[in-house]
Amino acid sequence: MSGEPEATTEPAWSRSTYSAGDGGECVEVASSGHAVLVRDSKDVTRPHLTVSPAHWAQFVRYAAG
16 A cells, blocks of 8 residues: 555447437436446536446347337
């Protein structure tokens, strides 16, 4: 332990290319390596959802179908 605070890095959030970017209904997604983070793009100060990569893949398959 060096006594220095650990560096925290903000996840790289992505928004769908289908989003108009004008503040409509949209979510942002980020990967933290062991989890997928999902948040409301209209209010990024609210907590995000955390799901496993396997569950996220299952959701994407369902939503695409």
